[in-house]
Amino acid sequence: MKIAVCVKEVPDPGPLRRIDPATKRIDRSGDRSLNTYDLNAIEEALRLNEAGGGGEVILVSMGPERALESLRKGLAMGAARAVLISDEAAAGSDLVATSLVLAEAIKRESPDLVLFGQQAGDSDGAVLWAAVADRLQLPVVSQVSELSIDGGKVTAKRQSEFGYDTIEAPLPAVLAVSDALNEPRYPSLKGIMGAKKKPQDVLSLSDLGVSADRAGEAGSRTAVSALSPPPSRGDTQKIEDDGSAAQKVLEYLIERKLV
Numbered sequence: 001m002k003i004a005v006c007v008k009e010v011p012d013p014g015p016l017r018r019i020d021p022a023t024k025r026i027d028r029s030g031d032r033s034l035n036t037y038d039l040n041a042i043e044e045a046l047r048l049n050e051a052g053g054g055g056e057v058i059l060v061s062m063g064p065e066r067a068l069e070s071l072r073k074g075l076a077m078g079a080a081r082a083v084l085i086s087d088e089a090a091a092g093s094d095l096v097a098t099s100l101v102l103a104e105a106i107k108r109e110s111p112d113l114v115l116f117g118q119q120a121g122d123s124d125g126a127v128l129w130a131a132v133a134d135r136l137q138l139p140v141v142s143q144v145s146e147l148s149i150d151g152g153k154v155t156a157k158r159q160s161e162f163g164y165d166t167i168e169a170p171l172p173a174v175l176a177v178s179d180a181l182n183e184p185r186y187p188s189l190k191g192i193m194g195a196k197k198k199p200q201d202v203l204s205l206s207d208l209g210v211s212a213d214r215a216g217e218a219g220s221r222t223a224v225s226a227l228s229p230p231p232s233r234g235d236t237q238k239i240e241d242d243g244s245a246a247q248k249v250l251e252y253l254i255e256r257k258l259v
């Protein structure tokens with residue numbers, strides 16, 4: 001099967017998510033890596049093709065050109081090639097603009113299946129897959145924790161608040177996989193060495209036939225108007241560890257009848 005997996009480079013998770021006050025966007029200047037949730041999608045694509053007699057797994061991403069470094073992790077795991085849409089005019093794209101660009105890139109590939117991770121670890125929207133499926137007019141199943149492909153259709157078990165739904169959909173379809181679906185493999189040394197040599201196409205918006213006014217801030221329907229830090233909790237106490245911290249924590253908990 002030809003499987004497109006949408007993946008995103010995200011800033012490394014840290015205790016604080018930095019927002020650049022000038023641009024009101026996430027500060028992406030530090031260390032970055034492939035979105036962890038996407039590893040489950042890559043793993044599943046590889047497993048489906050290993051079990052089903054072959055095929056091609058293609059990574060599709062929109063981001064700055066340096067994102068190729070992160071995409072190589074997916075290539076090292078076993079994906080055949082990467083397609084990165086990188087264009088100055090795409091910077092600042094919101095959900096609407098991002099979904100348009102990704103949908104156009106996926107159309108060029110005509111995959112049998114499109115996989116996403118459940119959410120991106122930086123903006124945590126957990127919604128892009130639905131927007132892309134809508135643009136492609138394909139069925140979509142989210143939170144997939146089990147799946148099988150047979151006779152041109154996918155059967156997916158999805159977790160909901162009330163239990164599990166089992167949904168059947170004809171291919172091609174868009175699936176957003178849950179991180180409970182599988183355990184992503186570690187790239188082998190051979191995979192890491194070979195990743196750089198795999199095809200990595202960098203496309204512009206015009207390569208996709210998307211005009212610059214439909215991407216980036218110009219093509220976005222949302223704008224961040226203001227940012228403020230979350231209110232601090234009044235009842236916090238900072239305990240410096242001078243050797244008695246454990247005792248102090250215990251006393252604090254006993255006082256509140258928590259232990």
Ligand SMILES: Cc1cc2nc3c(=O)[nH]c(=O)nc-3n(C[C@H](O)[C@H](O)[C@H](O)COP(=O)(O)OP(=O)(O)OC[C@H]3O[C@@H](n4cnc5c(N)ncnc54)[C@H](O)[C@@H]3O)c2cc1C
Nearest residue numbers: 007008061062092094095117119120123124125126127128
């Ligand atoms: C005003 C505004 C400006 C923004 N500017 C930027 C910006 O400059 N750069 C930026 O990266 N984001 C920007 N964003 C965030 C951007 O809109 C989101 O990245 C996008 O809508 C996807 O949402 P998400 O990241 O929450 O993904 P989710 O919906 O949480 O992700 C679901 C799945 O989609 C995949 N995915 C998400 N984004 C991509 C992508 N670009 N390529 C391939 N797969 C993807 C994830 O990896 C995951 O598997 C901006 C948002 C707003 C509102």
